[in-house]
Every structure is written in structure tokens, then in C-alpha cells.
Amino acid sequence: MAESDDEYVQDISDDEVEAHQVTRGAGAGSRATGQGSRGAGWEVTRTWENVVEGADGTISSTVEGLLEAGKRKRLLKDTTPLQRGIIRHLLLVLDLSTAMSEKDLRPTRYLLTLRYTKAFITEFFEQNPISQLGIIGMRDGLALTLSPLSGNPNDHISNIHKLHEQEPKGQPSLQNALDMARAALFHAPTHTTREVLILFGSLLSSDPGDIHATISALVSSHITVTIIGLAAQVAICLTLATRTNSSLPPSQTYNVALNEAHYRDLLMRATTPPTTPHSTAHDSGIKSSLLMMGFPSRIVDPSPTLCACHSRPTRGGYLCSRCSSKVCSLPTQCPACGLTLILSTHLARSYHHLFPLRNWREVSWARASRPGQRVCFGCQTLFPERPASVRLQSTSGGQSHDRMSLATSRSQPQPPKAAHTNSANKDGVSESGRYECETCERFFCIDCDVFAHEVVHNCPGCQSREGLLGSVTRNVRGETEVLVEGVAG
Structure with a gap:
């Protein structure tokens, strides 16, 4: 038996070395595997050879699609309030x-x-x-x-x-x-x-x-x-x-x-808080418990004083709402009385875990062709134009799919619109590059979709109080009456 790797290689016959060569392509692969049962051949494939070129002869559109698919895969998750x-x-x-x-x-x-x-x-x-x-x-x-x-x-x-x-x-x-x-x-x-x-x-x-x-x-x-x-x-x-x-x-x-x-x-x-054994946050069987917290304001002393948390002289800090002990930073627990000290913004930043922002739906070219939303509502970036090769499919009923009655109460969940659930591939990527909020019906790009769901956890269209929920067209005494149901927010 050989005592080193070099001697082992020297002991291999020429046929075995040729049978184990790494090759590329179908012809080379068949040549390597055709040496009989003495060896096996491996075929190395290059992933970039499988990338499909776009209409302009480049792969930039395909690469952008892969990046967008990765972002959507990270965003699409269960948004049930738990x-x-x-x-x-x-x-x-x-x-x-x-x-x-x-x-x-x-x-x-x-x-x-x-x-x-x-x-x-x-x-x-x-x-x-x-x-x-x-x-x-x-x-x-x-x-x-x-x-x-x-x-x-x-x-x-x-x-x-x-x-x-x-x-x-x-x-x-x-x-x-x-x-x-x-x-x-x-x-x-x-x-x-x-x-x-x-x-x-x-x-x-x-x-x-x-x-x-x-x-x-x-x-x-x-x-x-x-x-x-x-x-x-x-x-x-x-x-x-x-x-x-x-x-x-x-x-x-x-x-x-x-x-x-x-x-x-x-x-x-692991940064997302775990769910409790209860099913949903709206379960009436959940027993709530009260927790005492303090919301102190920041102070600046004219001369340095010792803090209760580190025993170091500092001028700025926060005074405990219960015992007036001084702490350096929040959130923390008062070293003297044990009261939890936080700011109101800390609770606000934790609120989105209980009621997460719903996933935005993909917009088809038929839905994107409506006038008035040619730019992203968040960053004002121009949306891509519809390619000439894409033909809009006519739906039965004309514009009845785009206009739905909102006469029902806002407290009840609205059913999804038939014309909106279109043309999303398995990765959840919109063919038109647009994503729509179900509440305010505004169009956003993929970057604003990521920013809204991962950073601000709020919809810009709903928060701006400019998102029109919709309109109902009906015929009353021979006259057409447009009823504006309300403004989002």
C-alpha cells in the first residue's frame, strides 16, 4: 500500500486517471464514462450558461429578476396577527x-x-x-x-x-x-x-x-x-x-x-419574537395581565452625579418614575426598586410584531395599465412600460373586476379582487414590477416593498391619508351617483 498521496497517484494506471478526469460538455462526459466499469466520470456544468438572455440581448433583465425574486422570497411570510x-x-x-x-x-x-x-x-x-x-x-x-x-x-x-x-x-x-x-x-x-x-x-x-x-x-x-x-x-x-x-x-x-x-x-x-401557545391575538379566551412600567424623561444635571446602574458620575440620565433613582440609558430595570423603565417609542417599535403589515399583492399588466399610477407612490420611480410582446387579456364583464362595491362595513374583511390576483410566478414576483397595497390600492416598487415591510412596518399610502379606498357606481333614479366610501387611515 502506498504511504503518501504522491505514491498513490503514481500507482494508478493511465486508464483510471483518464476515467476520473473532470470534464465539461456532453461529448467529453460520454468519453469519460465510456471507459468501462473501471471508473466514473463527473460532468461540471456552469450555471451562467443556463441564464436566458432578455429581449435586448443581455442578461441584465434576468439578473434583476433573480434579485427581485430573492427579495420577495424574504418578504412573503405569514402575516396572521398572533x-x-x-x-x-x-x-x-x-x-x-x-x-x-x-x-x-x-x-x-x-x-x-x-x-x-x-x-x-x-x-x-x-x-x-x-x-x-x-x-x-x-x-x-x-x-x-x-x-x-x-x-x-x-x-x-x-x-x-x-x-x-x-x-x-x-x-x-x-x-x-x-x-x-x-x-x-x-x-x-x-x-x-x-x-x-x-x-x-x-x-x-x-x-x-x-x-x-x-x-x-x-x-x-x-x-x-x-x-x-x-x-x-x-x-x-x-x-x-x-x-x-x-x-x-x-x-x-x-x-x-x-x-x-x-x-x-x-x-x-430568531429576532422575531416567538408565539405564545394561544392561537391568535384576537382569541377571547386569552387572559391578559397588567405589567407596571415607568416612562421617565431625560434630565441634564448642572453638575455630574452618580448613576444607580454603574455608579459613575454623569450629567445626563433618566430618573425612575417610582424612586427617582438615576439611570444612564433606557430600556432598563431600576436597580433600586426593580421597575421596568422604557420609552414610548420602544413600545411602538414592538407593536408591528403583534399586527404585522400585510403582504402586498402582485400587479398584472392588465391591472397596471390603468391611468394615474405610472410612478411608485413611495419613491416616485418610474415603473417599466408594458412590452410590446405582452397582450392584455380581455376579461368578461369589462371593468367590473376593477370596480368592486365597498358598501359593506369596513370592519369586515374585503374579498380579494379577481383582476388583482394575476400573473405571479412561483417566486411571488410581479410581471409588471408593481406591488399593490390591498387597503389604499397604491402601487409600489420592490425596493419600497422591502423598506415598508422590514424597516418602517407601515404602508406609506395608508399613512399619508391620500389612499382612496374606492368608489361605488350605481344608478339612482336614472342618474349616476358616485359614492366615495372613505379615505385610508
Whole structure:
């Protein structure tokens, strides 16, 4: 037997080397596989050869379509109003073992995880301003507190920066990390969620005891665990995610990242608050509970005074509404009396999770041909013109599909319009490049669609109070009367 790779290659015959050559094209592939049963041939295909050219002879339109399909795929999600826990206590567990040195995710799993973690922290507090976050690391069979539970993203990001000076080392220990997470979440209030998110890159766990007993303790403490794997699916991770999330399918609690983009999507998915065991937010059987909060105003002292949170002299700060203790930043919990201190804007930024903005529908060329909306209502960008090769299909009833009666009460949901549900491919991309809000019936481009659903979480047409809901045309005593039903907003 050969003792090195070079000697092994030298021992292969010429026929076997030719049979295992990487070829391209049908002819070359058949030549490689035609060597008999001694070897197998591989055929490499280039994806850009399958790109279809547009009418102008370029692939720019096809590339734009692929980009638009990616944006729509990210936007199209369930917008059913659900009761969610918007006050969260989340512990992020990072794998700092030697398995994170692998380079299957560029540049390495370790460096990519640190970069995505900083982006996750920023997005987490942007979507959950009244929540708490903590970070735990797994290295050398131990669990380390990298950043305690806090509502200040700057502290967490600065602690993550320190990890760049260290190298992955040893083996991870899921049991020690889960025990530390359970101890940190033990005193969390009952009105908050208790969550653990694990970024696991190893295929084993060095545990000092029975991890199944730890899992049972997590279930009794109502702590949910979500895992993102970086190598392959591990049996104990699947058991952990399944037992702590009995009401959710495993596909929502344990996933393995396929590439860098998929890894980021899985991580950013955790920024959305989890649903409660109840079905919908409008369920009359839900028992509401009152939570006392303080809304202090910012003050500036003429001379520096000590704050109650860090014991550092500062001039600016906020006074607790109950005990008048001074804190540096909001949201936080008063160190003296324990009152939750937030701003009204923090609640406003969490409101869209309970009542998300509905997905906008695609607009067909027949619908887009109506006059008056040639530019995007949000950014005033000109919409593309209808190609000459596209022929408008006539619908029975003339314009009856475009004009629907709005005489019913606004409190009742309106049925979708027949002429509007047209020509959306499997990716949800509009053939006309237009997307319509069902309430104000304004047209928007894909960029405004992304901005409205991911940043502002409101429709510009509805908020501007200029979106005409519609009109009803009827014949009263031989005269045509147009009834304007109302203005959106």
C-alpha cells in the first residue's frame, strides 16, 4: 500500500486517471464514462450558461429578476396577527471549540460567527427594544459568561470584539452551557419569554453528567432552546430542540446551515419574537395581565452625579418614575426598586410584531395599465412600460373586476379582487414590477416593498391619508351617483 498521496497517484494506471478526469460538455462526459466499469466520470456544468438572455440581448433583465425574486422570497411570510412575547430574555450560546476553525464557511466558522453575532445583536435590539440579551461561550468543556443579561447592545458588541483576540480551543459542553443558561434565566419574570439560542459547530459534546436530566430541568423551567448547526445534524441537539419546543415542528427549532447566506437567514429569524401557545391575538379566551412600567424623561444635571446602574458620575440620565433613582440609558430595570423603565417609542417599535403589515399583492399588466399610477407612490420611480410582446387579456364583464362595491362595513374583511390576483410566478414576483397595497390600492416598487415591510412596518399610502379606498357606481333614479366610501387611515 502506498504511504503518501504522491505514491498513490503514481500507482494508478493511465486508464483510471483518464476515467476520473473532470470534464465539461456532453461529448467529453460520454468519453469519460465510456471507459468501462473501471471508473466514473463527473460532468461540471456552469450555471451562467443556463441564464436566458432578455429581449435586448443581455442578461441584465434576468439578473434583476433573480434579485427581485430573492427579495420577495424574504418578504412573503405569514402575516396572521398572533400573540407574541415581545418582552424576551434570550441567551445566545456560542461554540468556541476547535471545530469552529473549519473553513467550510468563509473565512472560518469562528470569524463568520463573530461577524454575524454582532449583526444579530444590533438587529435583535432593533426589533426587540424592551428585551434582554446575554451571551455564553463553550470552550475546553466549560461554559463561560461572555456578556451578562443586559439591554445595552453596545456592551454585548464590545465583548464580542474581545473574542477576536482568542482562538477556538478544546471541546464544547452543552450540559454546562444549558445549566448556566438555566441559572441565568431562573429569576426572569413570568411575563417574559425564556429562550436559549445555540450556535453549535461541533459533532460532539463533552458533558460531565446526564444531559437528559438537564433537558428535563429546562422543560420544567419553561425554557425553549433553538439550535443552529454548522456541521451536521446531531441526535442530542434534535432531542434538545424537540423536547423544549413541543408545540413547534423540528424544522423551526433545529436547522443546519448550508452556506453563509443560509446561516445568516437562520440567525436573523430568531429576532422575531416567538408565539405564545394561544392561537391568535384576537382569541377571547386569552387572559391578559397588567405589567407596571415607568416612562421617565431625560434630565441634564448642572453638575455630574452618580448613576444607580454603574455608579459613575454623569450629567445626563433618566430618573425612575417610582424612586427617582438615576439611570444612564433606557430600556432598563431600576436597580433600586426593580421597575421596568422604557420609552414610548420602544413600545411602538414592538407593536408591528403583534399586527404585522400585510403582504402586498402582485400587479398584472392588465391591472397596471390603468391611468394615474405610472410612478411608485413611495419613491416616485418610474415603473417599466408594458412590452410590446405582452397582450392584455380581455376579461368578461369589462371593468367590473376593477370596480368592486365597498358598501359593506369596513370592519369586515374585503374579498380579494379577481383582476388583482394575476400573473405571479412561483417566486411571488410581479410581471409588471408593481406591488399593490390591498387597503389604499397604491402601487409600489420592490425596493419600497422591502423598506415598508422590514424597516418602517407601515404602508406609506395608508399613512399619508391620500389612499382612496374606492368608489361605488350605481344608478339612482336614472342618474349616476358616485359614492366615495372613505379615505385610508
